[in-house]
Amino acid sequence: MVLAKVRVRGIYATALSHLFLKHGYRIVQPSEVIAGRLNIGFDNSPPDVTVKDAEDDSVLVIGKPSEAVSAFELLSRSLKFVFRKTSRVEVNSVYLGRVEKVEQGACIVDVGDFKGVLRDCRGLFVNDKIIVGVPKPWWKEGGLVELTWEFRVLGDYVSLIHGKPSIAFSEYIRDRELKNRLSAIALSKLLGSRLGVKFRSSARFADPEDIETEIEALLGEYKKLMEAAKSVETPAKLRTGEFIGLISLTSIAKKILDHERRSVTPTVPGHHELKNLGFSDELDLVENLVGKGCSLNLVGKGLREWVIRKISETKRFRILHYSPVKGVRELTPGFLKIFKLVEGKACIILERVFTSKGVYDGLGVEKLPGDRDLLIIREGSYVVSHNYFRNGNWLGSYINVNTPPELAPGIVKYHDLVVDVIVKPGEGPVLMDLDQLSILKTKEVASEHLYVLAKKVAELIVRKPEAYVCENYWKSEECLALK
Structure with a gap:
């Protein structure tokens, strides 16, 4: 099937x-x-x-x-x-809602499945009925969903727009002659309807007759929707939108x-990581060589050696920390202090120097200008270790559990697995945020595979924290030998 x-x-x-x-x-x-x-x-x-x-x-x-x-x-x-x-909501879904509250020119609208806010009330009062659309996704669990008067009736090739009588095109429709032909179809079908239209990207490939037929069908659906709004009880969902x-x-x-x-084309190890990091041209070159008869293993090895050499020669690195809770965050950049190959894996220590005051996450220790972080990153490791120093004295370590870092010249990025381990001088390791990861698993934000992996790695760190901590600023190279 x-x-x-x-x-x-x-x-x-x-x-x-x-x-x-x-x-x-x-x-x-x-x-x-x-x-x-x-x-x-x-x-x-x-x-x-x-x-x-x-x-x-x-x-x-x-x-x-x-x-x-x-x-x-x-x-x-x-x-x-x-x-x-x-x-939380379907994009471009359409609802019949009831105005629950009017405040500062905006309406709080109850649509049944959720409550939303309509920024421009246009003279509406409490308990008035109104048809609204959902113009964009809503990722938050709570809060008021953004609503609009300009709801859409979606089709495969076009969407009709209530409240905005204009003609618009997908960004992928660029040909001027095609735009003119599509505009002529829209005008012939919608003139006088006070409806707008947006041509979706698939309209590029459609026969004019198919577009005409769809516009006529959507007009009929629009009229049924408006009639239904007069008779159904409020609140009610009038039309399905799109999952996102x-x-x-x-x-x-x-x-x-x-x-x-x-399984379908020559692909060197790390292809998608390198492509995502901006090395498309290099990948195209070496993989084209495979297509012409060169050994995949040979060209893959050559590309890796080139990347490793470039990493060892790079001084400044951006550090991108991807969190399932807070999104992507760029940390204070690090400067390459030590590069070493350990069992064929690239291992680096980046030195970060802080210029402002604050508090170190998890440690509860004041951060001062001039403090340093020796950030230990090992290729293939599920740990990134922050080791904080002041005047060469160790303040503590924040051991981040994460997916193996993606490492390239000038950039390091990894996905935070939420769980961390804190180690302070004279104290035992403290496991942090396992309950938060468990909640994310329950909500199906984190996969079961990631949950099991993170929990296992965190337990290993707690059992042997010395393997992940660097206490000696002056002999930091020795820290790369730790397992």
């Missing part, structure tokens, strides 16, 4: 398309490269689900609720070591994607 139609875009497109294909999904609107690699024909049908790159090291899944949820769950199961979140979810790709998940991609 063929499942939903999925469109995949971005740097993970080959791996994700292959993953969907082998689970029975139909890949639509593929690029020429993807179609060739997967040996599939060109199918420009509109998708049920779109999967594409997003900010904060994530992929976004959006589409028709049932189909998009299924695709989202498949990716979560297959990639295993991921964080994820879903919008984000899956945060850890370095472990990217290795799973490497394996998926390798």
